Amino acid sequence: xxxxxxxxxxxxxxxxxxxxxxxxxxxxxxxxxxxxxxxxxxxxxxxxxxxxxxxxxxxxxxxxxxxxxxxxxxxxxxxxxxxxxxxxxxxxxxxxxxxxxxxxxxxxxxxxxxx
Amino acid sequence: xxxxxxxxxxxxxxxxxxxxxxxxxxxxxxxxxxxxxxxxxxxxxxxxxxxxxxxxxxxxxxxxxxxxxxxxxxxxxxxxxxxxxxxxxxxxxxxxxxxxxxxxxxxxxxxxxx
Numbered sequence: 001x002x003x004x005x006x007x008x009x010x011x012x013x014x015x016x017x018x019x020x021x022x023x024x025x026x027x028x029x030x031x032x033x034x035x036x037x038x039x040x041x042x043x044x045x046x047x048x049x050x051x052x053x054x055x056x057x058x059x060x061x062x063x064x065x066x067x068x069x070x071x072x073x074x075x076x077x078x079x080x081x082x083x084x085x086x087x088x089x090x091x092x093x094x095x096x097x098x099x100x101x102x103x104x105x106x107x108x109x110x111x112x113x114x115x
Numbered sequence: 116x117x118x119x120x121x122x123x124x125x126x127x128x129x130x131x132x133x134x135x136x137x138x139x140x141x142x143x144x145x146x147x148x149x150x151x152x153x154x155x156x157x158x159x160x161x162x163x164x165x166x167x168x169x170x171x172x173x174x175x176x177x178x179x180x181x182x183x184x185x186x187x188x189x190x191x192x193x194x195x196x197x198x199x200x201x202x203x204x205x206x207x208x209x210x211x212x213x214x215x216x217x218x219x220x221x222x223x224x225x226x227x228x229x
Contacts, residue, residue, distance in 0.1 A: 034216075042221060043117070043202065043219045043220060043221040043222050044157070044202060044204075044219040045219075046216060046217070046218070046219075049216055059216075090156055090157070101145060101162060101164050103147065103159040103162060104147070104149070104157075104159065104204070104217065105159065106156035106157050106158075107156060108155070108156050109155075109156050
């Protein structure tokens with residue numbers, strides 16, 4: 001069966017520090033991968049998605065970046081965190097083919113607090 | 116365009132019914148429904164792919180009215196375990212032309228009391 005791992009679960013970082021969140025998927029090949037952010041009391045905002053190794057699309061301009069160095073690995077990074085980067089970050093995957101009828105499977109999330 | 120969910124919040128007693136609506140100003144090609152419990156990740160409930168399609172699982176069902184560009188989630192005889200925030204996600208762009216990326220509504224917080 002497929003599983004998705006995301007770490008760390010919680011993170012407290014000072015403003016201006018770098019960030020690296022990692023997500024890996026097991027049990028499937030060529031998944032679509034996604035990074036979502038959820039600010040307190042708000043909905044899910046799509047940050048990045050990837051349909052293959054090295055292929056990253058950004059949905060919103062920001063000081064975050066994403067990379068997909070391997071088929072089932074997705075990394076969210078920042079060189080300098082801002083206070084507004086605080087939130088609940090969720091990695092998700094879906095089937096690579098016919099993805100419009102494929103559900104999203106979310107990781108357990110990383111709660112990031114920038115101080 | 117972010118879909119609009121209503122109501123924003125609802126409080127029920129165990130056994131009562133609820134309807135959560137999701138509407139879009141753009142044409143909808145599919146609608147996903149997810150439930151998120153506090154502090155946890157969203158969990159997939161169902162996808163509706165065709166206009167008029169209805170799906171159900173136990174006492175939670177949904178309908179999709181393509182012409183009205185809206186979907187509704189029906190929770191019947193609610194249980195305590197139904198509590199959480201419900202999100203609808205709609206597919207953007209042309210069918211098959213997007214990556215299936217979803218835009219989510221802001222969510223509806225459902226609280227079921229004993």
